[in-house]
Amino acid sequence: MDNHISAVMRASTPLELSKYYEYITSRVKEEYELASRVRAETGSPVPVVEVSLPSDMAERVEVLVGPRGVASLIRDLLEKCDEDILPFRLAETLLKRYDRINDDALSQVLKVSLAVMTPPCITAAPTEGITGVKIKKNNDGSNYLAVYFAGPIRSAGGTEIAGAVVLADYIRRLAGISKYQPTDQEVRRYIEELRVYRRKVGRFQYNVPDEIVEFVLRRLPIEITGVATDPIPVPAYKDLPRVETPYLRGGALRVLNDGVIGRAKKVLKIVKVSGLDGWEWLEEVAAKLSEAKSTGKNTGLDDVVGGRPVLSTPGRFGGFRIRYGRAPTTSMAALGIHPYTMRLMENFVVAGTQLRIDYPGKGGIAVPVSSIEPPVVIFRDGSVMRIDNEEKLAEAERSEYKILFNGDILISFGDCVENNVKLQPPGYCEEWWIQEALLEESRKGRLSDEDRRWLEKIRRDPYRIIPPVEVACRISHKLGVPIHPRFMPFWDRISGREIERLRRWLASAIPKARKGWGMLILDYDPEAKSILEKMLIEHLVLDHKIALDLHWVKSLNFLFRPFIRVDVSKSSVPELISSLSGTSFRPRMGSTVSARVGRPEKAGQRRMKPPVHVLFPVGMAGGPQRDIITAANTRSVVLELVRRVCLTCGEKTWMNRCKHCGKPTAMMAECPRCGAEYIEPEQEKCPRCGEELKRTWKQLVNLKELYENELMKAYEPPPRVLKGVRALTNKSKQPEELLKGILRANLGLYVYKDGTIRFDAVNAPLTH
Ligand SMILES: [Zn+2]
Ligand SMILES: [Zn+2]
Structure with missing residues (x-):
């Protein structure tokens, strides 16, 4: 199994992938068949596994949201229209099928069209985030549409929240319902409610000034309302005739504040797709909001919580460097961090840790990716080390170190699109270099056969194949491209004066230097030392000497030409690189993001409190442990249980x-x-x-007889303890098979209140 999976991890061709999918499908089928056979043979009330496997998105939507028959409708529509217009076409087609348009019909149409808006259509927003819709009356007697949001909408994504509102307006128009006309009191109730929520419950993602809230409310074509989510009453405007609850409507508030207003751009994007008009005023809101944001000071350090460290501040050199791309372990809202960075941060960040960031979105979960730029540390003696292998990591972990550079944070381009942000310029990296080198070589064709072979090798695997420094210098020299990033200093914040200082030191120290352990051992110079450190160039400090790797000596010689007698202290770094080496400058650090540890993630078996092995009652006989074995030792117990009758003998x-x-x-019933x-x-x-x-x-x-019979049936050793429940809470008082509990107890598993064994996993998007 493990071997197979790792083979699959390497699979990259469509053929290998389709084999992988076939393998998963056939194994799932096997497990289903086995479970159904066991059920049939043990006389389980239902002889098959009830949970059916949906084959595609359309079927999933039908099963989870309904109505019956919608799957084939979705499939038909998908043949005729694009995915992004699908929810609107679906709403249109479905609505025509209802003879009478009432609250239930509108609610069903809204839910199902929202479900298909956010593939893979498995989020809880449509089913649990919206409780329903109602046609209500404006003061002038016309009808309007109200959408009721519940607590779970709060965890929904921006697209879903924005989509729910736009879809509701779309459906309102299809159904010929007028716009919502809020009363002054209703507007004031919202503003008051938002204020109370912020003070007593929690923050919103966006800070919206009251006047923008009012501006939006007076123009919103539907009423955003909902059920009470927190038992906190609003101090004023609590008995309005059209607002059913005096308590905080958390779901509705989040939809209004963070959805319609905070994600105004997203709403506008969906409005455009739908072809709706009447939302032009929202452009104004989006503009006002970004104005408010850019004038407000954002340090990324708002509401820092104790025990959740700040790992990088915005724009900070040495923070997490933006790297665009995707690894098998990352996808939407996942952030790749070098595994050595995780270790050096003493596992404050591990796979699955929630990170709060300022770009491209608000956060994501950390997953390890080893093919990105690793961290750089400095030791107590001043030595600087790029932690790029296990030996160096072990050495760092044995000593005292300070992190100079966190390494890369891998951000997927899709997240930038999803969040509608401008791309930040990245630092120079291997995949960029190979593109530049290939382009220049195709134009100039100056490389020798050997160097061209190197390019070809690197093209196939730019993250792992690094050319020797001589080859890198030759390629850059012939093509005029920047030096390969592995030999490029992090020179973003260095000055011409500092480069000149470094050149003079190299010119005087190199002739006197001696070689040892693949390094050049140079005379110590405090200023040169701090410049090396500032550019994150790896070096050791030994016996008041500076040891530089030979490849660094070669690339510094190539880039800065210390033996050419010119003074570059007045030049800018891009100028001096180009005039000295004939290659171009690229920022090496590029952009960094701010990051801090968010809510800690946990994964584990979900248990009831106290934990239960089997949903079987023991009454008071099981003692405080509710142990069925203890109860079985006493005597027969009286339990409230289901009534059944044998149809053959009448027992x-x-x-x-x-x-x-x-x-x-x-x-039976009596x-x-x-x-x-x-x-x-x-x-x-x-x-x-x-x-x-x-x-x-x-x-x-x-109980004694029952327990012993079940034990014999299973050929199982007796468990040490078998925890039941005091009484059954289900209406029919149908207990679980005791045997299930024995098997669970022996395997260390517990049951959840719905009879399932549950495992809460960390929400990590893994691809293949
Ligand atoms: Zn019988
Ligand atoms: Zn009767």
Whole structure:
């Protein structure tokens, strides 16, 4: 299995990928078949696995959101239109199918069209974030549309929130409903509610001035409202006739503040796709907001929490350097960090850690990526080391070090598109260099066969194939391209004067230097030393000497020509590089982002409190541990359980199979007033007299016998403890099979209240 997976990780061709998908599908099918067979053989109430495997997006939407038959409609529409217009076409087509347009129909249409707006259509926003819509009355007697948002919308993404509002307006117009006309009191209620929420519950992503909120509310074509999310009443405007709750409507507030207003640009983008008019006023909001933002001071250090370190501040040299791209471990909202950086930060950042950043979005989760620029540290003796292998990492971890450079943060281009931000200029990197070199070589064709072979090799794997320094200098010399980034200093904040200082030191120290361990050992000069440090050039400090790797000596000689007698102290760095070496300057650090540790992520088995192995009641007999084994040792216990009856022999029981004849039993109910008995009744009330039917009864259960039988059936050793529940909370009081609990207890697994075993995983987007 492991071997297979790692083979798959390397798979890059479509053929290999399709094999991978086939493999997953066939294994899933095997597991389903096995589970269904076990269910059939053990007489489980349902002999197959109920959870069906949806085949595509359309089917998933039908299963999760409905209505029935929508899957084939979605597939038809997708053949005729683009994905981004699909939600609107779907709303249109669906609405025509309803004879009567009422709240339920509109609500269903809104939910399903929102679901297809954000593939892969598995978020909770459509199903749990929106409770429904209502047609309500304006004061002039016309109808308007109100959308009710619930708490879960707060965790939805920007597209979903913005999309919900635009879709609602779209549907409103299709249904011929008028615009919402808020009363003055309703506007003031919103402003008051936002204020109370900020003070008592939590922050919003955007700080919006009151006048913008009012401007928006007076123009919004639909009412954004919702259910109470926090038991905090607003001090004023709490008894408005059209606002159902005096408490904070957290979902609605977030949609208004962070969705419509904060993500105004996103809303406008969706409005444009939909072809709706009447939203022009929002352009003004977007402009006003970016104005407010740019005048406001943003240090990236707002609401820093103790224990969650700040790792990089904005624009800081040596912070996380922006690198664009994607690794197999990163995708939307995932940020690649070098694994050695994680280690050097003493694991304050690990795979799955939430990071709060200022670019391109608000945050993401950290995942390790080893092919990006690694960190650089300085030791107590002044030695500077690029931590690019395990030995160096081990050496750093043994000593005291300070991080000079965090290394790269890998940001996917898709995140920049999604967040609608301008690309920040990146620092020079391998994939950039190879493009420049190939382009120049195709124009000039000056390289020798050997150097061309090098280019070809690097082109195939620019992250791992690094040319020797001689080859790198030759290629740059012949083509005039910048030096390969591995031999380029981080010279972004250096001056001509400092370069001149460094040149003079090299010119005087190199002739007197001696070689040792692949390094050149040069006389110590405090100023030159600090310039090397400032450019993150690796060097050792030993016995008051500076040891420089030979490749650095060669590239510094190539770039700065210390033995040419000129004074470059008045030149800018790009000028002097070009005049001395004939190559061009590129920023090496480029742009950095601010980053700090956000909410810590955790992964683990989800348990009930206290934890439970099996949903089987023990009453008071199990003691405080609710241990079924303890309870079984005492005597028979009286438990409130489901009523079942054997259809063959008439035996009344709670078990799925009759103890006497082994046949399956059926659920029954009894009328406490007239005494009538029903087998698997559909109704809640007695058809004869109207009294509520009784479906459970108190039964004497011989736990010892039951437990021992189950144990024998499974050939399992007895678990040390088998935790049940005090009483069943489900309506029919149907317990789980005790055997399941025995198996779980022996495997260290616990059950969740819906009968599933759950594992909360870190939300990391892994691709192949
Ligand atoms: Zn029977
Ligand atoms: Zn009755």
